[in-house]
Amino acid sequence: xxxxxxxxxxLTAAVFxxxxxxxxxxxxxxxxxxxxxxxLVHNQxxxxxxxxxxxxxxxxxxxILMDGEDLSEANREKALEKRKAEIFEGLTEVKxxxxxxxxxxxxxxxxxxxxxLRLNKESRLQMNLTxxxxxxxxxxxxxLEIVVTDDxxxxxxxxxxxxxxxxxxxxxxxxxxxxxxxxxxxxxDGHAQxxxxxxxxxx
Amino acid sequence: xxxxxxxxxxxxxxLFVSNMALAHTGEGVTGGLxxxxxxxxxxxxxxxxMVAVGILGAFLGRPxxxxxxxxxxxxxxxxxxxxxxxxxxxxxEVGIAVSSIVLGLMILFTLKPPLWIAAVxxxxxxxxxxxxxxxxxxxxxxxLAYSAGFVVSTGxxxxxxxxxxxLIRWPMGQIVARAIGGIIALAGVWFLTG
Amino acid sequence: MKYLxxxxxxxxxxxxxxxxxxxxxxxxxxxxxFYHPMMVPAHIxxxxxxxxxxxxxxxxxxxxxxxxxxLVLIASLIMTRYQTAAWNAELVxxxxxxxxxxLVVFKLxxxxxxxxxxxxxxxxxxxxxxxxxxxxxxxxxxxYSHLAGSGVFASGLLIxxxxxxxxxxxLLDGVVLRILGAWSTxxxxxxxxxxxxxxxxx
Numbered sequence: 275x276x277x278x279x280x281x282x283x284x285l286t287a288a289v290f291x292x293x294x295x296x297x298x299x300x301x302x303x304x305x306x307x308x309x310x311x312x313x314l315v316h317n318q319x320x321x322x323x324x325x326x327x328x329x330x331x332x333x334x335x336x337x338i339l340m341d342g343e344d345l346s347e348a349n350r351e352k353a354l355e356k357r358k359a360e361i362f363e364g365l366t367e368v369k370x371x372x373x374x375x376x377x378x379x380x381x382x383x384x385x386x387x388x389x390x391l392r393l394n395k396e397s398r399l400q401m402n403l404t405x406x407x408x409x410x411x412x413x414x415x416x417x418l419e420i421v422v423t424d425d426x427x428x429x430x431x432x433x434x435x436x437x438x439x440x441x442x443x444x445x446x447x448x449x450x451x452x453x454x455x456x457x458x459x460x461x462x463d464g465h466a467q468x469x470x471x472x473x474x475x476x477x
Numbered sequence: 478x479x480x481x482x483x484x485x486x487x488x489x490x491x492l493f494v495s496n497m498a499l500a501h502t503g504e505g506v507t508g509g510l511x512x513x514x515x516x517x518x519x520x521x522x523x524x525x526x527m528v529a530v531g532i533l534g535a536f537l538g539r540p541x542x543x544x545x546x547x548x549x550x551x552x553x554x555x556x557x558x559x560x561x562x563x564x565x566x567x568x569x570e571v572g573i574a575v576s577s578i579v580l581g582l583m584i585l586f587t588l589k590p591p592l593w594i595a596a597v598x599x600x601x602x603x604x605x606x607x608x609x610x611x612x613x614x615x616x617x618x619x620x621l622a623y624s625a626g627f628v629v630s631t632g633x634x635x636x637x638x639x640x641x642x643x644l645i646r647w648p649m650g651q652i653v654a655r656a657i658g659g660i661i662a663l664a665g666v667w668f669l670t671g
Numbered sequence: 672m673k674y675l676x677x678x679x680x681x682x683x684x685x686x687x688x689x690x691x692x693x694x695x696x697x698x699x700x701x702x703x704x705f706y707h708p709m710m711v712p713a714h715i716x717x718x719x720x721x722x723x724x725x726x727x728x729x730x731x732x733x734x735x736x737x738x739x740x741x742l743v744l745i746a747s748l749i750m751t752r753y754q755t756a757a758w759n760a761e762l763v764x765x766x767x768x769x770x771x772x773x774l775v776v777f778k779l780x781x782x783x784x785x786x787x788x789x790x791x792x793x794x795x796x797x798x799x800x801x802x803x804x805x806x807x808x809x810x811x812x813x814x815y816s817h818l819a820g821s822g823v824f825a826s827g828l829l830i831x832x833x834x835x836x837x838x839x840x841x842l843l844d845g846v847v848l849r850i851l852g853a854w855s856t857x858x859x860x861x862x863x864x865x866x867x868x869x870x871x872x873x
Contacts, residue, residue: 304703304804339808357808364807428804510712543846547776550850550857557861562868611861622712628858632851639846 305465306335307430308371310422312472313440320444321410325420327370331399339399350393358391361401368424370405371431375419382408413476414448420472427465432456439472449476513626516613517634522573522668523606525661527631529580530599531638532654536584536645541592545599546635550628552600553607560611570668572605577665584658700813704820707801708828713764714800717793718829720771720855724786725829726836727775727848733833735783740790741826747798748818760800762866767793769859775852778845790829797825 308329315324331339339361343353365371366386374381389403420439422431433439439452452474459467517523527549534545559566566572579598582588590598610627641657644650708714725733767789774781801821803814839847 304806306806335806338806338813339810341810341813360810361808364809368805368807424805426805428806539844543844543849546846546850547853550853551776554857554860557857558864561861561864607857611864624858624862625712625716628854632854635850635854636847639843639850 305428305430307332307432308335309438310371310431310433311438311440312420312433314418314442314445314474315404316442316444317410319410319412320448321412322407322418322445323410324404324406325372325374326404327372327402329365329370329401329403330394331401333396333398336393336397336399340393345393345397354391354393358389361391361399362386362389362403365401365403370403371422371424371429372405373421374405374407375421376411376413377416378419381411384408413445413474416476418449418474418476420474421469422472423467423469425467427461427467430468431470432468433470433472436472439474441474445474445476449474509622510626513623513628514630516610516623516627517631521664522570522577523609523631524634525577525664526573526580526602526606527634528638528641529577529584529658529661531635531640532584532642532658533580533595533599533638535639535642536587536654537589537592537595541595542639542642544592544596546639548596548600549603549606549635550631552603553610556604556607557611558607559604560608566604566608569605569608572602573609574665574668576602576605577668578662579665581658581660581662581665585655585662587655700816701820701823704801704803704817704822705824707817707821708797708824711800713761713768714797714825715828716855716859717764717768717771717797718825719832720768720775720852720859721786721790721793722829722832723775723836723848723852723855724771724781724789725833726838727778727840727845727852728781728783728786729840730837732781732783732786733837736787736790737826737830737833739787740794740829741822743791743794744798744822744825747795748801748822751799751802751818752814754799755802756796756799758796759866760796762863763796764793764800765859765863765866767796769856769863772852772854772856772859776849776856778849798822801825 308331311328311330313326314322315326317323340353340357343357344350345353370386374383384406386403386405389401392400392402394400422433424431433454436452436454439454441449441452452472455471455473457469457471459469461467517527530545530549534542537545556566580602583590583595583598613623641654644654725736771789774785801818803809803817836848839845
């Protein structure tokens with residue numbers, strides 16, 4: 275009887291321990307989304323010199339990144355100024371999730387010098403930056419592709435749709451309307467990696 | 478009912494209540510774990526054989542009580558590997574059904590072969606069960622979670638069988654255990670013919 | 672109304688409070704880290720097999736191996752900030768799980784060195800496989816909270832399973848442990864086969 279009681283006591287503890295992770299497994303892994311709007315920047319020769327980017331962080335991520343900061347009207351700017359560098363550094367480490375290709379050749383980019391962090395009306399962080407190319411590029415007769423992806427698949431970097439790619443007056447005249455293609459790649463640690471390619475045909 | 482059994486029931490009930498509150502669809506890891514856990518239980522042919530191995534081990538006494546439930550999964554893994562790499566084994570379902578018949582009859586008639594014969598019989602049937610699990614594995618959304626799930630449920634079925642087998646300490650328990658063996662054998666006939 | 676013993680009420684309360692943990696994971700990086708190993712079955716299986724082995728080997732093995740495991744795990748978790756692992760963590764952990772399970776089956780008297788070696792390798796691999804999800808701009812405090820949560824779970828689970836196994840080691844000649852060890856070996860072997868032969872046609 276003593277053995278059976280001890281066995282049952284241990285079984286209770288064992289079942290409890292085994293069922294504990296079943297409960298907890300219902301909390302899924304962390305994902306976030308960054309919405310991108312991009313605009314081509316040109317010089318006087320109508321050559322592409324940079325890409326202006328506006329990254330809007332999703333609400334949950336915005337709250338996490340500003341956790342513990344005083345975001346009242348009076349102190350908001352100060353808080354954003356305080357976190358700006360670290361948040362920008364994070365984006366730099368992932369190379370802004372962006373690769374720029376011209377006729378399938380990757381273009382080298384320079385260090386970003388101008389960036390700004392603000393909180394929009396929906397309390398979402400917005401990082402505006404200008405990504406300068408190392409060498410200006412003529413687009414006439416070429417195909418420009420802007421590829422955005424998070425290779426860790428934790429985040430989704432997305433244009434949302436082709437309307438978030440702005441050409442500006444000069445490039446609009448020489449290039450066709452941008453088209454966006456989204457592809458899902460193989461899973462990384464249970465997350466699906468999504469690659470978006472914005473194509474601007476200037477042939 | 479002992480207080481410990483009652484505690485167990487309270488815990489399980491509470492967890493089910495909170496599970497309903499969360500209402501997750503069970504995809505990914507959780508889904509794989511649950512479908513793996515359910516696979517042996519949903520297949521009565523697997524359930525009867527697993528329980529029978531546990532009962533038979535208890536009937537044969539030490540060391541069979543641990544040898545048989547240990548031989549089974551190890552040889553089953555070999556059968557599973559064969560299933561995974563696509564080595565065909567004919568009459569898999571027949572083999573699985575026959576395992577219930579043979580093991581059930583051994584319990585019913587309290588046949589006590591030497592340990593090595595019992596281990597060979599159990600091992601032979603384990604290949605059929607393993608092959609069946611192995612062919613399911615690549616289709617599983619999360620193979621490892623699936624595998625973890627069916628490992629837990631089959632181990633528990635063996636333990637349930639041992640628990641039933643331990644009833645033979647009492648005269649009534651012997652009758653109950655042998656009757657269960659008979660039911661398992663009948664179930665095997667039904668799987669074979671149904 | 673019949674009075675329910677306090678321990679039953681306590682158990683029911685704990686059961687009902689568990690979803691709070693899932694909710695907390697939405698707000699706290701420590702909890703996110705705590706639940707992360709649960710999403711990686713290879714971690715659970717190796718900790719399960721290793722826990723069975725430690726419990727079977729007895730208190731002497733537990734009191735030597737567990738502290739060593741915890742220390743190495745902490746070091747590996749910190750290392751994820753500076754280095755990424757090149758190895759296939761799942762393959763290594765499943766192999767360790769299969770070996771541990773087999774050792775449990777054979778119920779050999781191994782002393783402390785063999786379990787210690789397995790535990791250290793497991794700690795390194797589990798730790799290095801517990802990188803914090805890459806979130807650009809995430810505060811350092813949150814990163815270390817996540818790592819701490821993973822560490823607490825991976826240590827806590829091993830401790831609980833080892834102690835449970837310790838209480839079961841002599842039950843029915845250790846049958847329960849041996850069966851569980853056999854099954855964890857079987858599961859690990861099946862999945863290792865699947866990993867090594869990915870072009871299988873089912």
